Amino acid sequence: MxxxxxxxxxxDLAAAGKEPEILFWVGCAGSFDARAQKVTVAFTKILNECxxxxxxxGQEESCTxxxxxxxxxxxxxxxxxxQNIETLNMYKVKKIVTACPHCFNTLKNEYPALGGxxxxxxxxxxxxxxIDTGKLTIKGGGVFQGKKITYHDSCYIGRVNxxxxxxxxxLEQLDNQLVELKRCKTNGLCCGAGGAQMFKxxxxxxxxxxxxxxEEILDSGATIVAANCPFCITMLQDGVTASEKQDDVMVYxxxxxxxxxxxxx
Amino acid sequence: xLLQQIFFALVTIYLSYRAFNLFSRxxxxxxxGEDEDLTDNAPQRWKNVFLIAFGQxxxxxxxxxxxxxxxxxxAFLATQIELLEILIDGFFGVHRFFADKIGFLYxxxxxxxxxxxxxxxxxxxxxxxRRNVLKIDRLHKPEMKNWPTIDANLILFGELALITGxxxxxGADVCLQEVDPQNYHHTGFFAISSWMGPLLFGWMDxxxxxxxxxxxxxLHIGTVLAFLNYxxxxxxxxxxxxxxxxxxxxxxxxxxxxxxPSIMNEVKSMMGIGDAxxxxxxxxxxxxxxxGSNDIFTLSWKNIMDAYTCTECGRCTSVCPANMTGKKLSxxxxxxxxxxxxxxxxxxxxxxxxxxxxxxxRATAKKITKENxxxxxxLFDYISKEELxxxxxxxxxxxxxxxxxxxxxxxxxxxxxxxxxxxxGPKDWVPMFTSIENNGAVWQLPDARDKWTEELx
Ligand code: SF4
Ligand code: SF4
Numbered sequence: 001m002x003x004x005x006x007x008x009x010x011x012d013l014a015a016a017g018k019e020p021e022i023l024f025w026v027g028c029a030g031s032f033d034a035r036a037q038k039v040t041v042a043f044t045k046i047l048n049e050c051x052x053x054x055x056x057x058g059q060e061e062s063c064t065x066x067x068x069x070x071x072x073x074x075x076x077x078x079x080x081x082x083q084n085i086e087t088l089n090m091y092k093v094k095k096i097v098t099a100c101p102h103c104f105n106t107l108k109n110e111y112p113a114l115g116g117x118x119x120x121x122x123x124x125x126x127x128x129x130x131i132d133t134g135k136l137t138i139k140g141g142g143v144f145q146g147k148k149i150t151y152h153d154s155c156y157i158g159r160v161n162x163x164x165x166x167x168x169x170x171l172e173q174l175d176n177q178l179v180e181l182k183r184c185k186t187n188g189l190c191c192g193a194g195g196a197q198m199f200k201x202x203x204x205x206x207x208x209x210x211x212x213x214x215e216e217i218l219d220s221g222a223t224i225v226a227a228n229c230p231f232c233i234t235m236l237q238d239g240v241t242a243s244e245k246q247d248d249v250m251v252y253x254x255x256x257x258x259x260x261x262x263x264x265x
Numbered sequence: 266x267l268l269q270q271i272f273f274a275l276v277t278i279y280l281s282y283r284a285f286n287l288f289s290r291x292x293x294x295x296x297x298g299e300d301e302d303l304t305d306n307a308p309q310r311w312k313n314v315f316l317i318a319f320g321q322x323x324x325x326x327x328x329x330x331x332x333x334x335x336x337x338x339x340a341f342l343a344t345q346i347e348l349l350e351i352l353i354d355g356f357f358g359v360h361r362f363f364a365d366k367i368g369f370l371y372x373x374x375x376x377x378x379x380x381x382x383x384x385x386x387x388x389x390x391x392x393x394x395r396r397n398v399l400k401i402d403r404l405h406k407p408e409m410k411n412w413p414t415i416d417a418n419l420i421l422f423g424e425l426a427l428i429t430g431x432x433x434x435x436g437a438d439v440c441l442q443e444v445d446p447q448n449y450h451h452t453g454f455f456a457i458s459s460w461m462g463p464l465l466f467g468w469m470d471x472x473x474x475x476x477x478x479x480x481x482x483x484l485h486i487g488t489v490l491a492f493l494n495y496x497x498x499x500x501x502x503x504x505x506x507x508x509x510x511x512x513x514x515x516x517x518x519x520x521x522x523x524x525x526p527s528i529m530n531e532v533k534s535m536m537g538i539g540d541a542x543x544x545x546x547x548x549x550x551x552x553x554x555x556x557g558s559n560d561i562f563t564l565s566w567k568n569i570m571d572a573y574t575c576t577e578c579g580r581c582t583s584v585c586p587a588n589m590t591g592k593k594l595s596x597x598x599x600x601x602x603x604x605x606x607x608x609x610x611x612x613x614x615x616x617x618x619x620x621x622x623x624x625x626x627r628a629t630a631k632k633i634t635k636e637n638x639x640x641x642x643x644l645f646d647y648i649s650k651e652e653l654x655x656x657x658x659x660x661x662x663x664x665x666x667x668x669x670x671x672x673x674x675x676x677x678x679x680x681x682x683x684x685x686x687x688x689x690g691p692k693d694w695v696p697m698f699t700s701i702e703n704n705g706a707v708w709q710l711p712d713a714r715d716k717w718t719e720e721l722x
Contacts, residue, residue: 044721070522073684073698113524
């Protein structure tokens with residue numbers, strides 16, 4: 001297929017006097033991390049396929065400030081957050097979708113106190129809504145049919161923001177066998193990356209947190225782990241690789257699973 | 266009889282007064298924290314109190330301890346009625362004041378109390394076994410050494426004393442109703458003591474029975490009064506504080522860290538945005554204010570109430586990803602440390618020595634206040650940076666706590682102090698901070714933010 005994938009930029013649309021329906025907030029990981037870029041691309045393809053009127057900020061986007069704030073650096077958080085809010089308000093952004101739970105949480109729950117009020121959805125919810133409204137159909141008999149898939153609840157989508165059903169509904173559509181991990185939903189176990197842990201060495205201990213989670217995943221017997229956070233994906237992939245199971249267990253984002261299932265290339 | 270009445274009144278009034286003072290001290294200690302308004306949306310707050318405090322909703326995530334704990338809790342609530350009667354009897358020198366006033370309800374109420382007490386006794390024994398024989402993991406972490414473990418066992422034994430009191434008091438009474446109906450009026454059938462009483466005490470004569478009855482009565486009220494004076498130094502304080510603590514628990518999203526308007530406004534004026542741009546910049550020579558928390562004075566009062574409410578159950582620690590992978594961080598320890606520190610500060614304030622007043626104002630200060638307090642120590646003497654740095658902010662502890670304690674908030678406040686006021690913190694974080702500040706991204710990379718779009722087609 002030779003579809004021309006479009007990624008409109010906010011600035012270009014504004015110059016043409018247009019306001020897109022929704023802003024796709026890509027985030028640092030989605031922009032720079034090689035693995036997360038694949039998720040960004042997959043989600044962009046879905047947005048294109050479903051003819052969603054969207055745009056990205058491109059160079060005008062900055063880190064939301066989540067890791068700085070949670071590390072304790074309120075100055076850096078405020079600087080980047082206020083800058084983003086200036087940009088978002090300038091473009092009169094009303095609705096934002098992002099594939100990163102940390103960006104999602106900060107935009108949704110923390111920007112209002114700084115003067116940034118938007119309707120923010122995570123791509124998990126957005127995808128589920130596309131399916132519910134019939135804009136996106138998951139093809140039957142896809143590559144995942146009959147496969148054992150498990151889902152890793154990210155802290156900031158699950159426990160912090162209470163979204164447990166949307167990802168599971170999407171996975172059920174893929175015609176696979178969904179197995180739950182022992183610690184799931186409200187009891188989900190962290191991958192170890194949050195709270196700015198991603199950006200430093202672990203404190204002394206007997207084990208890395210991602211290994212604790214990986215062991216549980218391996219115990220579940222699933223061959224595919226679905227996640228919806230770029231940091232979880234990195235952590236779990238590291239865990240699977242460290243356990244030398246990278247050929248048996250695949251770690252994917254929900255958007256990637258849909259793209260692969262539907263053969264969107 | 267009169268002598269007993271006077272003795273009862275003196276003991277009860279003295280011990281209640283003493284307990285009142287101890288509770289006032291705790292209230293004072295809690296209020297050493299910063300003010301925080303947590304009164305919005307009262308209907309939702311009451312709903313939480315009913316579901317989570319009264320209904321013990323969050324306990325039921327772990328069914329075995331939940332059911333056992335519920336027996337003790339229900340017995341505790343129900344026994345309050347009997348306690349009321351004991352107080353009336355004691356002060357006015359009457360016997361079983363309610364018995365002839367509420368008719369058939371009386372044996373129903375007493376029977377309920379008896380059945381619940383029986384279940385509570387089973388639960389207490391199981392808890393003692395779980396704690397001391399089975400050694401359930403979460404009850405034996407390093408922070409549980411010594412006093413916390415003794416405390417937990419003392420309470421369980423106290424529980425057994427209370428129940429023993431009820432058995433003796435009611436059981437002997439039932440027997441006395443047979444041998445001395447003149448003084449011990451018939452009260453109707455009691456679910457347990459009506460058969461257990463004769464079984465245990467049936468062989469005794471009236472005099473002996475009276476002694477057993479009084480023993481049970483005094484054991485019961487004595488244990489209650491002792492408990493009341495013991496609670497302030499015990500994790501058992503949660504039987505009172507769980508209710509207000511649930512009421513005042515934050516209602517906004519867990520995902521929201523408390524904003525710091527002072528920093529926000531400063532950054533706004535630096536960036537020349539909003540109303541802050543017009544506001545006058547603070548004079549350059551002014552001492553930089555401290556940000557974040559290094560002591561109880563800069564935590565909020567709710568953080569300190571959280572600490573006093575902690576039951577030391579370790580549900581938080583047992584789900585903490587850092588703790589389970591061998592890191593030093595234990596959210597329960599964070600709460601216990603805050604309480605210990607509040608106790609230390611409170612005790613120093615009570616002793617009133619001027620060595621606990623900041624040196625600059627020592628000469629002029631009349632008494633120790635939270636503004637002038639200084640003992641050269643801080644919360645960092647209790648909580649190490651290593652612990653603070655290990656937290657992933659996963660909120661598992663917040664979710665797990667049955668009494669709505671938030672151990673994450675003080676952790677993050679102390680991180681703020683370390684970074685903002687002490688300009689310290691893990692050095693690995695520095696490149697992340699500078700990169701966000703200079704490049705708007707967590708990593709310092711040469712690529713453009715939208716480079717990924719080029720490879721799309
Ligand atoms: S938020 Fe921090 S302290 Fe609480 S469970 Fe998670 S890692 Fe542990
Ligand atoms: S903070 Fe809550 S969960 Fe943790 S030990 Fe205390 S009462 Fe238990």
